[in-house]
Amino acid sequence: MKKFKLFINNEWVDAENGKTFLTYNPCTGEPIAEMAYGSAADTRKAIAAADAAFRSGCWSGLDVETRGQYLHRVADILQDRLEEFARWEAMDTGKPIRETRTIDIPLAIRAFHFHADNMKALNGKVIPVPGQPLFDYTTYEPYGVVGSIAPWNFPIHLLTRSIAAALAAGNTVVCKAATLTPVTSQMLAEVFLEAGVPAGVYNIVSGSGGVVGEELLASDEVAMVALTGSEEVGRRLMAASSQAKRIKPLSLELGGKSPIIVEPDCDMNGALNSVILGFCMNQGEVCVSTSRLLLNDAIYDEFMEKLVRRVQKIKIGDCLNDDTQMGSLISADHRKTVHGFVERALAAGGKLACGGHMLTEAPYDKGCFYAPTIIENVTPDMELFQEEVFGPVLAVTRYKTLDEAVELANATRFALGASIFTENIRKMYWLAEKVDAGTMWMNCATKSNIETPFGGNRNSGLGREDGVEGLLEYLKVKNHIWYMGEQYDNFFDFEDE
Structure with a gap:
């Protein structure tokens, strides 16, 4: 039986309280892995590591080409381990391995490749301002630490479509693995380590959503939270975000009845x-x-x-x-x-x-x-x-x-x-x-592509994942106004002294 610790700041660490839990193959009822059971304190350590990494510029300060090279390397390693990941994803979720081989793992690989290149193609713009001597232009900036809460039904595919965009944009991430299906999210840390991604960029904590998720929302160091989950959980996140000292943008992909x-x-x-x-x-x-x-x-x-x-x-x-x-x-x-x-x-x-x-x-x-x-x-x-x-x-x-x-x-x-x-x-x-x-x-059904936007209207969620639109969810727009006139505005009609 495989055993996993928490992955914080590029190190495998035990949960602070020493607690663990088992995850089971739903087809057989047999335990397949032992996971560290993260606490609020463990989550705070992961957030601190991600925040320090972001502030240091070891990731956000890289040019998009270099960040992209890291993400392409992550995708290539995941490709080399496709069969291994496909087997674990099948055992952890109970879904057929024919699906994990052809859908779950390939989509995770494509997410890293796509967003690594997608970010390189993203540009700000110059905006003409009528009647004023202004040079106005926009740029995109990462938010900082992104908390990503993964669902149990597509644990690696729906996690990676979120974090691939967040990381390509220059954010660092703290991920909450689904308690029922945490294995491949933890295995992904092995891939990041092998790819040489700087410490603190990818952190993964397995444990209760009520503990880890709430800490992500409560922390002032977390700038944004992304969730794929139920309408009920989405509502709880919105309520918790409104009560937090720092109001966070949320990306919510919730339920459906298509x-x-x-x-x-x-x-x-x-x-x-x-x-x-x-x-x-x-x-x-x-x-x-x-x-x-x-x-x-x-x-x-x-x-x-x-x-x-x-x-x-x-x-x-x-x-x-x-x-x-x-x-x-x-x-x-x-x-x-x-x-x-x-x-x-x-x-x-x-x-x-x-x-x-x-x-x-x-x-x-x-x-x-x-x-x-x-x-x-x-x-x-x-x-x-x-x-x-x-x-x-x-x-x-x-x-x-x-x-x-x-x-x-x-x-x-x-x-x-x-x-x-x-x-x-x-x-x-x-x-x-x-x-x-x-x-x-x-004339088709349930198709989803990394290259195209995905998300819901009404109670099915807020924002979009995938596509250029999905990348933009993890970026702030900054407007720059540069006065190009011969003299500054004299709104109050002061005389030059």
């Missing part, structure tokens, strides 16, 4: 596969899971028959089996939560099309497996229509007109993503304009 609208003129095979991907990938533990199927009445029966047949063929199994298509939910408690949503939906009038049960017989008896579930007759007043389940559960709602589809799509407090399937270009454009979402997928 709709997928399927029109009669769709490519049915593509729509079917995308619906399944949308609610079953990563066991449905995805913030942008397209977990609400809005299905046109004209193709409802045919589409549902084919959908159920395909879903029932999904290969569920151990995360390290190459042919596994869906793994285990993260924990027994979370599986109970998911099942509770299903039970309440059926009691409220939903109709079970398939699934709806825990998988507890061998070979699933040691893990936290749940059958992919489809529930029909879901109406906007039902909990399953409104709330994020974070599991492989699809809520199906019929509609007849495009106006009705738009109304249903926008009928939740979330607006993270939305998907549309139609072969009619004009209809596609109209729907994309009318549906409120941070990302619109057109």
Whole structure:
């Protein structure tokens, strides 16, 4: 069993109180690593190290080319260790290794490469000011210490999309590893060490969100905090930030309840596969899971028959089996939560099309497996229509007109993503304009790219990750006003003495 200490100022250190905790493979229930359990004092040490590194200029003072070279080196080392990281990510999360090999680790690698180059292409601008002899120009500056709070569903991918941008911008970081899935975040420290990144630039503390996260918000030395997590946690961070002595900008990527609208003129095979991907990938533990199927009445029966047949063929199994298509939910408690949503939906009038049960017989008896579930007759007043389940559960709602589809799509407090399937270009454009979402997928679902902005509207979050927009979240804009006239302003009409 692997053992990890905290990584502070380029050193592996025990938690101050000596506490540790175990992390488990959700597919087998077996412990896979022992982690140091960081305290508030440990977090303060990490913050102090990051603050000292930032103030010293050992990172922020480097030119963007040199910082980029470090980040490219981090990406290259991670590429060399891809298979190792993929195995640990699969074991820690319960997701299939085919996903960690092709999605999680490659996206983490791309994040460092992209933002290393992205920063080099970023320029300030000169702004003409009418009627005044002024030379006005803007520059970008890093905030300082950035606190990054990682989620448990994509522990390394969603951490690196945040810190790659923050580091490329010249900030230093203190990361809070997800308690349920902390391994690869800690392993990333080995990569930074090997890449020769200066001490204090990357610090990682594993432990309770209520302790480590609160300390990041309370500290006057932390200039900004980024979170990927639930709406509830996002609200707590906003409240805590407002009470802190230093008000911090927050980057919040929160929950979703993304709709997928399927029109009669769709490519049915593509729509079917995308619906399944949308609610079953990563066991449905995805913030942008397209977990609400809005299905046109004209193709409802045919589409549902084919959908159920395909879903029932999904290969569920151990995360390290190459042919596994869906793994285990993260924990027994979370599986109970998911099942509770299903039970309440059926009691409220939903109709079970398939699934709806825990998988507890061998070979699933040691893990936290749940059958992919489809529930029909879901109406906007039902909990399953409104709330994020974070599991492989699809809520199906019929509609007849495009106006009705738009109304249903926008009928939740979330607006993270939305998907549309139609072969009619004009209809596609109209729907994309009318549906409120941070990302619109057109004839696809749940795609996310490091090169393009990602984030939500309404209660799905604040700010954007990825793309140029994601980099700008970690930079301050400074305006410079240079008076170029022959004499200074004499607003009060003083005579020259």
